[in-house]
Amino acid sequence: MxxxxxxxxxxxxxxxxxxxxxxxxxxxxxxxxxxxxxxxxxxxxxxxSGAERHWRVQYTQKDIFALTLQTRPMWAELERLTGRKLIHELGSLWFGDVEVETNEGHIADTARAMDEMSVAYEWLTARDIEKRYGFTGLPGHFEGFLQRNGGAIDVxxxxxxxxxxxxxxxxxxxxxxxxxxxxxxxxxxxxxxxxxxxxxxxxxxxxxxxxxxxxxxxxxxxxxLHAYEMALVTLRQRDASVQRPFWFAFQKPTEEDTNLFYGFPPNPWSTSDEVRLGPDFEVNALEHASRATGVPDPRHVERVTDWVRAHMPWVDPEPTGTSTCLAVLPGDxxxxxxxxxxxxxxxxxxxxxxxxxxxxxxxxxxxxxxxxxxxxxxxxxxxxxxxxxxxxxxxxxxxxxx
Ligand SMILES: Cc1cc2nc3c(=O)[nH]c(=O)nc-3n(C[C@H](O)[C@H](O)[C@H](O)COP(=O)(O)OP(=O)(O)OC[C@H]3O[C@@H](n4cnc5c(N)ncnc54)[C@H](O)[C@@H]3O)c2cc1C
Incomplete structure (x- = not known):
């Protein structure tokens, strides 16, 4: 050698x-x-790829929850050593059907985990969420929480x-x-x-x-491992007067997809006041990552814009841009x-x-x-x-x- x-x-x-x-x-x-x-x-x-990721401390599984809490001071060290702000605590809002099991977690069990880990959060009903953040047409049984230390990471x-x-x-x-x-x-x-x-x-x-x-x-x-080419959709705000957190909507799956949506408020680190939304659809796994096209599935983009039309009147549902990101998830x-x-x-x-x-x-x-x-x-x-x-x-x- x-x-x-x-x-x-x-x-x-x-x-x-x-x-x-x-x-x-x-x-x-x-x-x-x-x-x-x-x-x-x-x-x-x-x-x-892309500009931001969801920062959250809460997890349904307490061992992973402990890891996020242990990671927070390491982010602070990284910020201190490089003089860059990387975590933006805009809040992390999870709402929807509180008993839906997802790859991201489970709202009710995560609230119990936060109680046990002494992490503060605010419990909100569908009406609270509509009134405070301007969502419309949320099913009356939707509930959730706002965890104020969550937010967005500057990728x-x-x-x-x-x-x-x-x-x-x-x-x-x-x-x-x-x-x-x-x-x-x-x-x-x-x-x-x-x-x-x-x-x-x-x-x-x-x-x-x-x-x-x-x-x-x-x-x-x-x-x-399963690789998915996930869609990201950029949209213009019609009204930027309300400060909103990162949000994730937990809904029962449809026959075709996991029916989960998430969205970021405008990035504090960019000059644009556009917002980015994604469907969290773990469907149509790629045979190999090299099969990624960079072009989102039009149906997934349409599902996002339909969600915007139904629930987000402060956003223009016509995308200003779309992109993809390669997610890789364990089968279990x-x-x-x-x-x-x-x-x-x-x-x-x-x-x-x-x-x-x-x-x-x-x-x-x-x-x-x-x-x-x-x-x-x-x-x-x-x-x-x-x-x-x-x-x-x-x-x-x-x-x-x-
Ligand atoms: C749409 C989407 C939303 C997400 N949302 C969140 C979120 O909100 N919160 C969160 O915590 N995480 C989120 N993630 C996951 C997170 O982005 C990933 O876990 C993370 O970016 C992966 O980083 P990595 O370094 O493991 O891999 P990558 O960033 O994929 O880097 C792997 C690198 O390996 C290189 N490489 C591959 N093969 C070879 C080879 N043979 N030789 C040399 N180099 C090679 C590639 O070029 C690449 O640069 C999201 C991901 C996606 C796609």
Missing amino acids: SGIETYDLIVVGGGPIGLSTAWHAARRGGHRVLVLDQYGFLNERSGS RGTLAALFQLSQEHGAVLRGNEAVLEATPDRDGVTVRTDRAAYRAAKVVLANGSQANDLITPWGGGALD PSRQFYLGTAAGLVDGGENVVVSVAGWAFKLVPLFGRVCAELALDGGTSYDIARHALSPAPARPAPGTAR
Whole structure:
């Protein structure tokens, strides 16, 4: 293996989780860290495209709830170190049918979890929500809560902050270099790209929707990942006089889709007063992430604009723009994320850490830290047991809604 570049840690994927891992590993000093991304950093072609993500502390599952609370001071540290405001506490409003089970959670159980975790919230009826925020036509049985510390995360600001810190701490960042193989053995991992071969003591796979391209060749099965090309719809406000929170509407699924919608108020970090809405439809899974078209399903856009016509009179239902984002979710919604080492999946699997899938942006500072700890220390004190890796025996058929 002489003549090839060697590192203590190679991170595959320079999205937010990969960059966060590189930052946490490199800031310790004494470790040579390389990050490889097939497209380049801050690309808009992966799971982190777009301007914003929902920041929330509340979770139905208390172990994940504890992780979001542990992540909050890490966001504050990231903001302090880079002088950028990344979390905007605009409020997080969940409303709808309080007993509907979704991949995002369950309103009634989450309120109980907030009671147990001593996190404050305000309970609101459909009429309260209409009166305060201007929604119309909400079914009378809808209820929900406002959690004031939730809001929006500045996605591009976060990526820029993590890129800056990783670089300042000496991580080597290489874009436009695709990893073709990451083969572990007892002593480390050999990484082959479309340009070179490398050797590392440890590798972190943070390559999102394409993780199975590197895991399947190990021969021990694939992770049960489903990739969805999600629509995002930008709309103009007719009336911007009311300050609104991030909102998420929980409704019973229809025969065709999960019937869930969410929306952001205008970004405080941009000059536009446009709003962005999305349907949270986990339907029509892609056979492979490379099948993404960048064009949203017109029916999904129409479902969003119909929701606006029915319930949001302060918004013009004619879109000013549409885009997509590649969401990757575990087949088993109760696990929420894949995070752990590949020990048991392949010989030398203890030398590979994997962090992929789920609504993970809010946990980026913590997941990067966990990945760095698993790789460099061989363990972590954070409770990530629920997310441990276990492969699916065979790949599930794409296109099945859950
Ligand atoms: C519509 C939508 C809404 C969402 N809403 C929320 C939300 O409100 N709150 C929340 O917390 N999360 C949310 N998420 C999820 C969140 O955006 C993702 O969890 C997060 O962005 C994933 O980051 P990542 O670093 O794991 O992956 P990515 O950002 O996908 O990065 C993976 C990187 O790996 C690179 N790569 C892939 N394969 C290779 C290879 N072979 N070699 C080299 N590089 C490779 C890619 O180029 C890419 O840059 C949402 C996602 C979507 C799509």
